[in-house]
Amino acid sequence: DSGVTQTPKHLITATGQRVTLRCSPRSGDLSVYWYQQSLDQGLQFLIQYYNGEERAKGNILERFSAQQFPDLHSELNLSSLELGDSALYFCASSAGQGARGEQFFGPGTRLTVL
């Protein structure tokens, strides 16, 4: 158990809909990262937040957005969903801004868009 929690575990929705994925980092960790894992693209970095502020952006679509709240939990919002958005979404956390490279991953949310 990494100490990172993600909800829900599974999410099934229809194209065009909007969903919110939630992540609680390990106690004391200030950085939260979101990754997407699809069959054809592998594990891809989406976005990082550090203590409430956006730190780095990867291949995140404009239809996707994220935020980190004062209690350090984070939410990833996916809107106008398409079939290709079906994937595993992982959240990770680290103590600092991530320089050491040790990120602790949650169990993921499996999103299925029908």
Add this chain to the structure above:
Amino acid sequence: DAKTTQPTSMDCAEGRAANLPCNHSTISGNEYVYWYRQIHSQGPQYIIHGLKNNETNEMASLIITEDRKSSTLILPHATLRDTAVYYCIVRYPGAGSYQLTFGKGTKLSVIP
């Protein structure tokens, strides 16, 4: 971050050492080598990292060649629970580069 090359798959007999190679011939002087693994759609798990010296922890050993162009992750006594995809990642732990860039990794199958 430097590109890495790993074999697509490997088998290892249970109880034997698993040696997973990684080639990173374009690594620069301030880039570290990290290893993560992912067990069947679970979240990736950090294993070990190093700069130039060999490293060992409770999970594995990391051997980095003197020229730093390749490295080997060693699981000393592989068990069935070590069956996973192993990712070798080379990165500079500095500002603006905190995310992990995963390649395709090596699928390790531990055989009974």
